[in-house]
Amino acid sequence: MPKIRVLIGTHKGAFIATSDAARKKWKINGPFFGGLPIYHVKGSPLNPDRIWASQTDDWFGQVVHRSDDGGATWAAVGNEFAYASKPGTHQWYDGTPHPWDFKRVWHFEPSYHDADTLYAGVEDAALFKSTDGGATWAELAGLRDHRTGSQWMPGAGGLCLHTIILDPQNPQRIVTAISAAGAFRSDDGGDTWKTITKGLKSNFLPDPESEVGHCVHHIAMHPSHPNVLFMQKHWDVMRSDDAGDTWREISGNLPSDFGFVVDVHAHDPQTIYVVPIKSDSEHYPPDGKLRVYRSKGGDEWQPLTQGLPQENCYVNVLRDAMAVDTLDECGVYFGTTGGQVYVSPDGGDNWLAIAENLPAVKSVEVQTLK
């Protein structure tokens, strides 16, 4: 019988929740690295027992942990992220030049093709690659050396590269997103990059349709439809049908099109999920009601509320805190800054809490184990 393993990164440690395919009863192990912020935990699609965790704080800096036994034991691997070229400057919040400086790993994206290869998205924004399981890291400097790099400016959370999307059919294609620079695509394995921001509109920018400066919060792609991308931007939910070359807004009837997460159903590439947040000034759900919204391709959205708190709920759902499993009836998962992790075993119709009192959840990833 398949087993589900949920990898949870929180503000004070990592947790691993497991269940059988019913997804009703859960066992939670942890905290791992208790007391320390864990930005992301993700496993290899080729070897699910190989899992990486990003520990990062102001005291001890970046530590990368790796488990080769499904999270039972962990060992520190390489944590040296040295920019490949002369760091140079990006824009600071006040528009002045600011030196590039590594701070932390926001996101790991393991390869579909090699269990020793994975990518790391870091702050200050850059993309690193390891081909030895995380022992050593090399920057794919073509991204940061993009002609717009000196114009990139941090969002409130820092200048972070938080989204890395790999195409399982085409190892040469990589999509990344950076707050608040925008979105980028490489079609040559990360050597060269183009902005993919045409159609994005951000009213806080002097030029709302600028090539860079958009605060992209997250991008999702179904692995069988690599040209279809869904984006939750600072404001606006967007869709691209040409791998990001052009975008159109699909916010439709959402109560707010501000938010952080977006994800795609495992078996229906047109079914997508977001969690609307009231505004960029009030990071909690509209009306104190925690509602996931589901849509077939965008524009028309259906609120999903069964089992979720519908009063006095003032949590946030951060950009890497939603995931899906691949069981026949797709499970949808998300975690909140209030420490709840929810699962819907039926594609969003009904929700139950896996955990209710964890530290603030930063990331949720799901493994469907055979």
Place this chain on the structure above:
Amino acid sequence: MVRVQLPYHLRNLANVGSEVELEVAAPVTIERVLDALEAGYPMLRGTIREHASKQRRAYLRYFACQEDVSFAPTDNPLPAAVAEGREPFIVMGAIAGG
């Protein structure tokens, strides 16, 4: 033997107890102590001082014989009591945050 005391989280990371004992060739300096520490416990690289610059991380301090030596040149000899293992070299985390 030089005795080194580490903050709680670094003890966990290195899987060591309250103190680490290290062979450090004379003259015993901060730099040599940390070099020996990182050689014996490579998982600590980058957590006390930056990889390339070797600069102390801002939220950590070094103490020897009740003195804050964080801002002393790292190639200065440490007190004889530390070099001879009568007193520990202490890496301390800032009391900050919530």
